[in-house]
Amino acid sequence: MGEVPLNDLGRGVAALAPALRSAIDDVLTSGWYVLGPQHDAFEREFAAAVGAGHCVGVGNGTDALELALIGVGCRPGDEVVTAANAGMYTTTAALKAGLVPRFADVDPATLLLTAATVEPVLTPSTRAVAVTHLYGRLADVGPLRELCRSAGVALVEDCAQAAGAVGTDGPAGSLADAAAFSFFPTKNLGALGDGGAVTTGDADLAARLRSLRQYGWSAKYTATLPHGRNSRLDELQAAVLRVRLPHLAGWNARRREVVARYAEVLGEGPRRMVHGRDAASPAHVGHLAVMTTPHRDADRAALAAAGIRTDVHYPVPDHRQPVLAGTTGGVSLPVTERAAGQVLTLPCFAELTDAEVDRVCDALRLL
Protein backbone atom coordinates (compact mmCIF):
# COMPACT_ATOMS: atom_id res chain seq x y z
CA MET A 1 0.00 0.00 0.00
CA GLY A 2 1.54 3.34 -1.05
CA GLU A 3 1.25 6.61 0.77
CA VAL A 4 -1.81 8.84 0.62
CA PRO A 5 -0.36 12.08 -0.77
CA LEU A 6 -1.30 15.51 0.50
CA ASN A 7 -1.75 16.50 -3.13
CA ASP A 8 -0.85 14.90 -6.46
CA LEU A 9 -0.75 17.38 -9.32
CA GLY A 10 0.00 14.65 -11.85
CA ARG A 11 -3.46 13.14 -11.48
CA GLY A 12 -5.20 16.38 -12.37
CA VAL A 13 -3.00 16.82 -15.42
CA ALA A 14 -3.52 13.21 -16.54
CA ALA A 15 -7.31 13.58 -16.28
CA LEU A 16 -7.31 16.44 -18.79
CA ALA A 17 -4.17 15.61 -20.76
CA PRO A 18 -5.61 15.66 -24.31
CA ALA A 19 -7.35 19.02 -23.80
CA LEU A 20 -4.29 20.53 -22.13
CA ARG A 21 -1.97 19.29 -24.88
CA SER A 22 -4.23 20.69 -27.56
CA ALA A 23 -4.52 24.08 -25.81
CA ILE A 24 -0.74 24.27 -25.40
CA ASP A 25 -0.25 23.27 -29.02
CA ASP A 26 -2.62 26.04 -30.13
CA VAL A 27 -0.50 28.58 -28.24
CA LEU A 28 2.71 27.22 -29.77
CA THR A 29 1.40 27.70 -33.28
CA SER A 30 -0.38 31.01 -32.62
CA GLY A 31 2.68 33.25 -32.57
CA TRP A 32 1.32 35.07 -29.42
CA TYR A 33 3.01 34.32 -26.10
CA VAL A 34 2.29 37.23 -23.74
CA LEU A 35 -0.90 39.33 -23.46
CA GLY A 36 -2.55 37.72 -26.46
CA PRO A 37 -5.95 36.23 -27.26
CA GLN A 38 -5.80 33.41 -24.66
CA HIS A 39 -5.05 35.93 -21.94
CA ASP A 40 -7.83 38.28 -23.05
CA ALA A 41 -10.36 35.44 -23.24
CA PHE A 42 -9.32 34.14 -19.81
CA GLU A 43 -9.70 37.61 -18.27
CA ARG A 44 -13.24 37.81 -19.65
CA GLU A 45 -14.18 34.27 -18.62
CA PHE A 46 -12.73 34.57 -15.13
CA ALA A 47 -14.38 37.97 -14.51
CA ALA A 48 -17.71 36.41 -15.49
CA ALA A 49 -17.11 33.33 -13.30
CA VAL A 50 -16.27 35.52 -10.31
CA GLY A 51 -19.08 37.99 -10.88
CA ALA A 52 -16.66 40.90 -11.05
CA GLY A 53 -16.73 43.49 -13.79
CA HIS A 54 -13.01 43.23 -14.51
CA CYS A 55 -10.16 40.74 -14.28
CA VAL A 56 -6.52 41.73 -14.75
CA GLY A 57 -4.11 38.82 -15.26
CA VAL A 58 -0.75 39.10 -13.50
CA GLY A 59 2.32 36.98 -12.89
CA ASN A 60 1.42 35.40 -9.52
CA GLY A 61 -0.76 35.80 -6.44
CA THR A 62 1.74 37.82 -4.43
CA ASP A 63 2.02 40.38 -7.23
CA ALA A 64 -1.79 40.38 -7.40
CA LEU A 65 -1.92 41.32 -3.71
CA GLU A 66 0.73 43.99 -4.06
CA LEU A 67 -0.82 45.54 -7.14
CA ALA A 68 -4.28 45.42 -5.56
CA LEU A 69 -2.96 47.26 -2.47
CA ILE A 70 -1.21 49.90 -4.60
CA GLY A 71 -4.20 50.08 -6.92
CA VAL A 72 -6.64 50.89 -4.11
CA GLY A 73 -4.41 53.78 -3.04
CA CYS A 74 -1.88 52.48 -0.50
CA ARG A 75 1.36 54.45 -0.52
CA PRO A 76 4.69 53.84 1.25
CA GLY A 77 4.29 54.28 5.00
CA ASP A 78 0.55 53.50 5.01
CA GLU A 79 -0.67 50.72 7.27
CA VAL A 80 -2.40 47.57 6.04
CA VAL A 81 -4.34 45.48 8.53
CA THR A 82 -4.17 41.74 7.88
CA ALA A 83 -4.13 38.36 9.59
CA ALA A 84 -0.86 36.78 10.73
CA ASN A 85 -1.95 33.16 10.13
CA ALA A 86 -2.18 33.16 6.32
CA GLY A 87 1.28 32.22 5.17
CA MET A 88 2.96 35.64 5.03
CA TYR A 89 1.78 36.35 1.46
CA THR A 90 -0.11 39.59 2.13
CA THR A 91 2.64 40.70 4.49
CA THR A 92 5.28 40.04 1.82
CA ALA A 93 3.26 42.03 -0.71
CA ALA A 94 2.72 44.88 1.76
CA LEU A 95 6.41 45.07 2.69
CA LYS A 96 7.42 45.06 -0.97
CA ALA A 97 5.13 48.05 -1.55
CA GLY A 98 6.70 49.90 1.41
CA LEU A 99 3.58 49.47 3.56
CA VAL A 100 3.45 48.70 7.27
CA PRO A 101 1.61 45.46 8.15
CA ARG A 102 -0.57 45.65 11.28
CA PHE A 103 -1.81 42.29 12.48
CA ALA A 104 -5.29 41.55 13.76
CA ASP A 105 -6.08 38.34 15.58
CA VAL A 106 -8.56 35.84 14.12
CA ASP A 107 -11.83 34.35 15.28
CA PRO A 108 -11.13 31.20 17.35
CA ALA A 109 -13.83 29.14 15.63
CA THR A 110 -12.97 29.92 11.98
CA LEU A 111 -9.39 31.26 12.19
CA LEU A 112 -10.58 34.09 9.91
CA LEU A 113 -10.49 37.87 10.37
CA THR A 114 -13.79 39.43 11.43
CA ALA A 115 -14.92 43.02 11.84
CA ALA A 116 -14.62 42.52 15.62
CA THR A 117 -10.95 41.43 15.41
CA VAL A 118 -9.98 44.08 12.85
CA GLU A 119 -11.65 47.11 14.43
CA PRO A 120 -9.27 47.50 17.42
CA VAL A 121 -6.22 47.47 15.11
CA LEU A 122 -7.33 50.31 12.82
CA THR A 123 -5.41 53.57 13.23
CA PRO A 124 -5.50 56.91 11.41
CA SER A 125 -2.65 55.57 9.23
CA THR A 126 -4.61 52.49 8.06
CA ARG A 127 -5.19 52.65 4.33
CA ALA A 128 -6.47 49.13 3.65
CA VAL A 129 -7.62 45.90 5.24
CA ALA A 130 -6.67 42.65 3.48
CA VAL A 131 -8.80 39.63 4.36
CA THR A 132 -7.72 36.09 3.42
CA HIS A 133 -10.38 33.45 2.80
CA LEU A 134 -8.17 30.98 4.62
CA TYR A 135 -8.20 27.30 3.62
CA GLY A 136 -10.95 28.11 1.10
CA ARG A 137 -13.59 29.37 3.57
CA LEU A 138 -15.07 32.81 2.83
CA ALA A 139 -14.63 35.29 5.64
CA ASP A 140 -17.71 37.21 6.75
CA VAL A 141 -17.02 40.11 4.40
CA GLY A 142 -20.26 42.12 4.87
CA PRO A 143 -19.42 43.51 8.33
CA LEU A 144 -15.79 44.08 7.26
CA ARG A 145 -17.01 46.06 4.27
CA GLU A 146 -19.18 48.21 6.56
CA LEU A 147 -16.30 48.74 8.98
CA CYS A 148 -13.94 49.74 6.16
CA ARG A 149 -16.49 52.06 4.62
CA SER A 150 -17.08 53.88 7.90
CA ALA A 151 -13.32 54.10 8.55
CA GLY A 152 -12.63 55.33 5.02
CA VAL A 153 -10.21 52.49 4.20
CA ALA A 154 -10.12 50.07 1.28
CA LEU A 155 -10.90 46.35 1.57
CA VAL A 156 -8.93 43.76 -0.42
CA GLU A 157 -9.83 40.04 -0.54
CA ASP A 158 -7.11 37.42 -0.78
CA CYS A 159 -8.90 34.71 -2.78
CA ALA A 160 -5.81 32.62 -3.52
CA GLN A 161 -7.33 29.67 -1.63
CA ALA A 162 -10.98 30.36 -2.41
CA ALA A 163 -11.55 30.32 -6.19
CA GLY A 164 -15.16 29.31 -6.75
CA ALA A 165 -16.43 29.95 -3.20
CA VAL A 166 -19.81 31.66 -3.16
CA GLY A 167 -21.29 33.40 -0.13
CA THR A 168 -24.69 34.93 0.44
CA ASP A 169 -23.56 38.24 -1.04
CA GLY A 170 -21.68 36.79 -3.99
CA PRO A 171 -18.57 34.90 -5.09
CA ALA A 172 -15.06 35.31 -3.74
CA GLY A 173 -13.54 38.03 -5.87
CA SER A 174 -16.65 40.20 -6.00
CA LEU A 175 -16.98 41.17 -2.35
CA ALA A 176 -14.47 44.01 -1.84
CA ASP A 177 -12.77 46.89 -3.64
CA ALA A 178 -10.32 44.47 -5.22
CA ALA A 179 -9.50 40.77 -4.92
CA ALA A 180 -6.27 38.86 -5.52
CA PHE A 181 -6.08 35.31 -6.92
CA SER A 182 -3.15 32.93 -7.29
CA PHE A 183 -3.09 30.22 -9.94
CA PHE A 184 -0.09 28.42 -8.45
CA PRO A 185 -0.43 24.77 -9.51
CA THR A 186 -1.72 23.55 -6.13
CA LYS A 187 -4.59 26.04 -6.04
CA ASN A 188 -8.17 24.89 -6.69
CA LEU A 189 -7.79 26.57 -10.09
CA GLY A 190 -4.13 26.01 -10.89
CA ALA A 191 -1.93 26.77 -13.88
CA LEU A 192 1.12 24.73 -14.93
CA GLY A 193 3.41 27.42 -13.58
CA ASP A 194 2.90 30.74 -11.84
CA GLY A 195 -0.08 32.96 -12.51
CA GLY A 196 -2.43 35.34 -10.76
CA ALA A 197 -5.17 37.89 -11.25
CA VAL A 198 -6.85 40.86 -9.63
CA THR A 199 -10.61 41.22 -9.96
CA THR A 200 -12.58 44.37 -9.28
CA GLY A 201 -15.88 46.01 -10.11
CA ASP A 202 -14.17 49.40 -10.56
CA ALA A 203 -13.25 50.20 -14.17
CA ASP A 204 -10.77 52.95 -13.18
CA LEU A 205 -9.01 50.62 -10.77
CA ALA A 206 -8.84 47.93 -13.48
CA ALA A 207 -7.23 50.45 -15.84
CA ARG A 208 -4.67 51.40 -13.15
CA LEU A 209 -3.88 47.73 -12.59
CA ARG A 210 -3.37 47.15 -16.32
CA SER A 211 -0.90 50.01 -16.29
CA LEU A 212 0.85 48.91 -13.08
CA ARG A 213 1.38 45.35 -14.34
CA GLN A 214 3.18 46.70 -17.40
CA TYR A 215 5.81 49.24 -16.31
CA GLY A 216 3.25 51.87 -15.30
CA TRP A 217 2.67 52.62 -18.98
CA SER A 218 -0.19 54.92 -19.97
CA ALA A 219 0.75 54.18 -23.59
CA LYS A 220 3.47 51.99 -25.05
CA TYR A 221 6.88 53.19 -23.80
CA THR A 222 5.34 56.01 -21.76
CA ALA A 223 5.66 55.25 -18.04
CA THR A 224 3.16 57.40 -16.17
CA LEU A 225 2.10 55.60 -12.98
CA PRO A 226 4.62 55.13 -10.14
CA HIS A 227 5.17 51.59 -8.78
CA GLY A 228 4.84 49.97 -12.22
CA ARG A 229 6.61 46.68 -12.94
CA ASN A 230 6.39 43.73 -15.31
CA SER A 231 3.89 41.14 -14.02
CA ARG A 232 1.86 39.50 -16.77
CA LEU A 233 -0.05 36.25 -17.19
CA ASP A 234 1.40 34.47 -20.21
CA GLU A 235 -0.51 32.81 -23.04
CA LEU A 236 0.39 29.24 -22.09
CA GLN A 237 -0.87 29.65 -18.53
CA ALA A 238 -4.00 31.46 -19.70
CA ALA A 239 -4.76 28.64 -22.15
CA VAL A 240 -4.32 26.02 -19.40
CA LEU A 241 -6.56 28.00 -17.05
CA ARG A 242 -9.25 28.23 -19.75
CA VAL A 243 -9.25 24.43 -20.08
CA ARG A 244 -9.54 24.03 -16.33
CA LEU A 245 -11.98 26.78 -15.36
CA PRO A 246 -15.13 24.87 -16.46
CA HIS A 247 -14.11 22.02 -14.12
CA LEU A 248 -13.62 24.18 -11.03
CA ALA A 249 -17.13 23.77 -9.59
CA GLY A 250 -16.93 19.96 -9.84
CA TRP A 251 -13.49 19.84 -8.26
CA ASN A 252 -14.63 22.12 -5.43
CA ALA A 253 -17.62 19.82 -4.80
CA ARG A 254 -15.26 16.87 -4.40
CA ARG A 255 -13.00 18.83 -2.03
CA ARG A 256 -16.07 19.68 0.09
CA GLU A 257 -16.97 15.98 0.25
CA VAL A 258 -13.47 15.08 1.43
CA VAL A 259 -13.46 17.71 4.19
CA ALA A 260 -16.99 16.66 5.22
CA ARG A 261 -15.84 13.03 5.60
CA TYR A 262 -12.96 14.03 7.87
CA ALA A 263 -15.30 16.31 9.85
CA GLU A 264 -17.76 13.47 10.34
CA VAL A 265 -15.04 11.23 11.74
CA LEU A 266 -13.47 13.82 14.06
CA GLY A 267 -16.69 15.45 15.27
CA GLU A 268 -16.34 18.39 17.62
CA GLY A 269 -13.99 16.93 20.20
CA PRO A 270 -10.51 18.16 21.07
CA ARG A 271 -9.60 17.29 17.47
CA ARG A 272 -11.80 18.81 14.80
CA MET A 273 -11.76 20.20 11.28
CA VAL A 274 -11.37 23.99 11.34
CA HIS A 275 -14.11 24.40 8.74
CA GLY A 276 -15.94 21.14 9.43
CA ARG A 277 -19.24 22.81 10.24
CA ASP A 278 -19.20 24.64 6.91
CA ALA A 279 -17.69 21.79 4.93
CA ALA A 280 -20.69 21.40 2.62
CA SER A 281 -21.39 25.14 2.25
CA PRO A 282 -20.86 26.81 -1.15
CA ALA A 283 -18.90 29.42 0.81
CA HIS A 284 -16.23 26.76 1.40
CA VAL A 285 -14.12 25.13 -1.31
CA GLY A 286 -11.84 22.87 0.74
CA HIS A 287 -8.57 24.25 -0.53
CA LEU A 288 -6.83 22.79 2.50
CA ALA A 289 -8.34 20.21 4.84
CA VAL A 290 -7.05 21.55 8.15
CA MET A 291 -7.74 20.02 11.56
CA THR A 292 -6.70 21.34 14.94
CA THR A 293 -5.23 19.01 17.51
CA PRO A 294 -3.67 19.57 20.93
CA HIS A 295 -1.26 16.72 20.12
CA ARG A 296 0.07 17.71 16.71
CA ASP A 297 3.49 16.08 16.77
CA ALA A 298 2.13 12.76 18.02
CA ASP A 299 -0.81 12.84 15.58
CA ARG A 300 1.49 13.66 12.68
CA ALA A 301 3.74 10.77 13.59
CA ALA A 302 0.79 8.37 13.88
CA LEU A 303 -0.60 9.48 10.52
CA ALA A 304 2.83 9.17 8.92
CA ALA A 305 3.14 5.63 10.30
CA ALA A 306 -0.20 4.85 8.63
CA GLY A 307 1.12 6.21 5.31
CA ILE A 308 -0.82 9.47 5.44
CA ARG A 309 1.07 12.58 4.36
CA THR A 310 0.36 15.77 6.28
CA ASP A 311 1.67 19.33 6.42
CA VAL A 312 1.28 22.44 8.56
CA HIS A 313 -0.33 25.60 7.18
CA TYR A 314 1.27 27.60 8.70
CA PRO A 315 3.82 26.94 11.45
CA VAL A 316 5.20 30.48 11.92
CA PRO A 317 2.77 33.41 12.24
CA ASP A 318 3.72 36.49 10.25
CA HIS A 319 4.53 38.62 13.31
CA ARG A 320 7.04 35.97 14.44
CA GLN A 321 8.81 35.70 11.07
CA PRO A 322 12.54 36.42 11.27
CA VAL A 323 12.29 39.08 8.57
CA LEU A 324 10.09 41.15 10.91
CA ALA A 325 12.32 40.70 13.96
CA GLY A 326 12.66 43.94 15.87
CA THR A 327 9.43 45.43 14.50
CA THR A 328 6.71 43.21 15.93
CA GLY A 329 8.16 42.23 19.30
CA GLY A 330 5.23 43.67 21.25
CA VAL A 331 2.52 42.17 19.10
CA SER A 332 0.39 39.55 20.87
CA LEU A 333 -2.15 37.49 18.94
CA PRO A 334 -3.25 34.70 21.28
CA VAL A 335 -5.63 32.88 18.91
CA THR A 336 -3.18 33.03 16.01
CA GLU A 337 -0.28 31.88 18.16
CA ARG A 338 -2.21 28.97 19.68
CA ALA A 339 -3.48 27.85 16.28
CA ALA A 340 0.03 27.87 14.79
CA GLY A 341 0.89 25.08 17.23
CA GLN A 342 -2.26 23.04 16.59
CA VAL A 343 -3.15 23.12 12.88
CA LEU A 344 -2.50 20.01 10.81
CA THR A 345 -3.34 19.64 7.12
CA LEU A 346 -4.74 16.34 5.80
CA PRO A 347 -4.76 15.06 2.19
CA CYS A 348 -7.34 16.90 0.06
CA PHE A 349 -7.52 17.33 -3.69
CA ALA A 350 -10.17 16.65 -6.29
CA GLU A 351 -8.66 13.39 -7.57
CA LEU A 352 -8.24 11.80 -4.12
CA THR A 353 -9.94 8.41 -4.34
CA ASP A 354 -12.65 7.10 -2.01
CA ALA A 355 -10.25 4.35 -0.90
CA GLU A 356 -7.66 6.98 0.05
CA VAL A 357 -10.23 9.05 1.94
CA ASP A 358 -11.25 5.85 3.78
CA ARG A 359 -7.63 5.24 4.73
CA VAL A 360 -7.29 8.75 6.15
CA CYS A 361 -10.58 8.32 8.05
CA ASP A 362 -9.45 4.98 9.50
CA ALA A 363 -6.20 6.57 10.68
CA LEU A 364 -8.08 9.55 12.18
CA ARG A 365 -10.32 7.19 14.15
CA LEU A 366 -7.23 5.70 15.82
CA LEU A 367 -5.84 9.04 17.04
Ligand SMILES: Cc1ncc(COP(=O)(O)O)c(C=O)c1O
Ligand atom coordinates in the same frame (compact mmCIF):
# COMPACT_ATOMS: atom_id res chain seq x y z
C1 LIG B 1 -3.57 32.78 0.85
C2 LIG B 1 -2.53 32.98 -0.21
N1 LIG B 1 -2.28 34.22 -0.65
C3 LIG B 1 -1.37 34.46 -1.59
C4 LIG B 1 -0.64 33.44 -2.15
C5 LIG B 1 0.45 33.81 -3.10
O1 LIG B 1 0.31 33.29 -4.37
P1 LIG B 1 1.59 33.03 -5.30
O2 LIG B 1 2.29 31.83 -4.76
O3 LIG B 1 0.97 32.80 -6.64
O4 LIG B 1 2.42 34.26 -5.26
C6 LIG B 1 -0.89 32.12 -1.75
C7 LIG B 1 -0.21 30.92 -2.32
O5 LIG B 1 0.86 30.73 -2.62
C8 LIG B 1 -1.86 31.89 -0.75
O6 LIG B 1 -2.12 30.65 -0.31
